[in-house]
Amino acid sequence: MEVLLAIMIGVLYAAGIYMILRRSLVKLILGIIILGNGANLLIFLLGRVVKGSPPIIPADSDVFQSIYADPVPQALILTAIVISFGLQSFAIILVKRAYKVVKTDDLDEMNAIDKDS
Amino acid sequence: MTQQLVLYPLLLQMFLSILLMFCWRRISWQRVVSIVGSIINVGVSIWLFSYIWENGTQIVQAGNWKPPFGIIFVADTLSATLVLLTAISGLAVSSFSSASVVSARLKFGYFPIFHFLLLGLNGAFLTGDIFNLYVWFEIIIISSFVLITLGGEKAQLEGAVKYFTLNILASMIFLTAIAVLYGLTGSLNMADLAIKVAAIENRGLVEITAILFLVAFGIKAAVFPLYFWLPDSYHTPPSAVAAIFGGLLTKVGVYALIRVFTLIFVGDLFLLNVILILAVLTLFSGGLGALVQNNLRKVFSYLIICHIGYMIAGLGLFTEVAIAGTIFYLIHDIIVKTNLFMVSGLIFRMRGTNSIRNLGGLYADYPKLSLLIAIPLFSLVGIPPLSGFWPKISLIIAGFEAERWWVVGAIIFASLITLIIIAKVWAGVVWKEKIELPKRLNFRYFDKLKSVRKVQMIAPMIFLSLISLYIGFGAEHIQKVSSRIANELIDNQNYIDSVLGSEQNIGHEE
Helix, strand or coil: CHHHHHHHHHHHHHHHHHHHCCCEHHHHHHHHHHHHHHHHHHHHHHCCCCCCCCCCCCCCCCCCCCCCCCCHHHHHHHHHHHHHHHHHHHHHHHHHHHHHHHCCCEHHHCCHHHHCC | CCCCHHHHHHHHHHHHHHHHHHCCCCHHHHHHHHHHHHHHHHHHHHHHHHHHHHHCCEEEEHHHCCCCCCCEEEECHHHHHHHHHHHHHHHHHHHHHHHHCCHHHHCCCHHHHHHHHHHHHHHHHHECEHHHHHHHHHHHHHHHHHHHHCCCCHHHHHHHHHHHHHHHHHHHHHHHHHHHHHHHHCCCEHHHHHHHHHHCCCHHHHHHHHHHHHHHHHHHHCCHHHCCHHHHHCCCCCHHHHHHHHHHHHHHHHHHHHHHHHHCCCCCHHHHHHHHHHHHHHHHHHHHHHHHCCEHHHHHHHHHHHHHHHHHHHHHHCCHHHHHHHHHHHHHHHHHHHHHHHHHHHHHHHHCCCEHHHCCCHHHHCHHHHHHHHHHHHHHHCCCCCCCHHHHHHHHHHHHHCCCHHHHHHHHHHHHHHHHHHHHHHHHHHHCCCCCCCCCCCCCCHHHCCHHHHHHHHHHHHHHHHHHHHHHHCHHHHHHHHHHHHHHHHCCHHHHHHHHCCCCCCCCCC
């Protein structure tokens, strides 16, 4: 499971960065989204994947008896997902506006600001 | 009353933005609320600062969870100082933007977003939890995205695409770094991380995590190979927005670097060398970049990059004198850079352009204002006894003590380059003979503004220039503050004890 997840995360990171490096604006957005998902899965993996042991201390004990599923990474991922959702929706609107105003989705042609003095 | 004092700057900014949203269409109300609120904020920040100065580091635990659990807010002297500086710059920009930003932009929620940005800045400075720092960073960048795109001009949108992509990439790298750090230590509290990271045996993994943090914060702070988004975007929004960006946003990156590399990843020789090399390259590339630019605001943007190098160099030298120099420079730089971008806005209002080639004759038309403009310009160079001079002395002394001659050389070289650039700007904008430009239609020149608006534009510059002069002439006081901060940063045990050693007693004095 861990190995599979690790490979998956690697592929997501690689794909995300590859997409960000493309010239098209839409691929840029896709790249950011994929990269964000990779980061979320990375938090999940590094919080240790434990199956079927919720973090509940038994009534007759003061401490955890065995290894337990850490709830903190899940809270982190939830926060990160919500934040990246907001950012991505903003990004999509921004790209749409930029496309309408600049009339190109090629990042290489977005160089008006380099020319002005 | 004082138990939750640390949270007041945050709550005030949040309250202000919500209040401003209720006056969405009433621009004149928004102006008043924003300026009055910012004045109150300065008062609260002074209160926080003086309380911290007398009573030492204060903490507030959210939900009274005992550290290292739960989110914690920590105000040590560094945080309190930066909150105070944020409040001062915020007040200046709030007044400046109510006069200089056109009402078409103000109608789309400029002021609420502006205060959300300040909320994010205060939060980032005050939090003691690394994931919470990430959340505050996101609040900062989402507000800055709105501010940078507000108005939707072509150049703005193009700049925004670059700004957006690089900042979001930095956030992803930051998140990755937090994930790896959590995997290594199982903690998010910065004080707890400091202890746990020091105990990790596999130093290679720690170094890789540290490099991830360095890249993430390096993009935010615009350090050498990662700064290309900055000069492409900072000159596109209105100058009031550029003022708050130039004054504070890159400094958050520097703050995060200082915090992480003095608290969590301490004293790793390899990392310090990497930081030093980056600092030297930043000094060179920023300075040389500024030399060839013609647009006033692009010149200032490159100067931001150049001067980030000083602060990073102090961090890389990592002695008490060097850190004191870094902090002094940070204090000086926030005030001066905010002022400089407002100056560029004023010049734009006067002439309708920011191109140095087409500017000129400012001294003939506005002799008093030219003298006012001289203060931030020459403070930036650090002509003694103005404010930029003193921190450079600390940095150079620290460089000599550490026998890093090349760092000393780079610092002196960058000062020289800055001097040349400022001389060029001064000669081109203020002294050169006036060039007649075609009048722009539908453009409100400075002469035609109402006198209230003129005061709103000039007053913040006078205010910040006076503070700059105080930093220069009262350098003894600022040096005292920065030495104390440096002392606290070098000996990170103080921070750790105030956070972890006071479970029994909130607001316990350390």
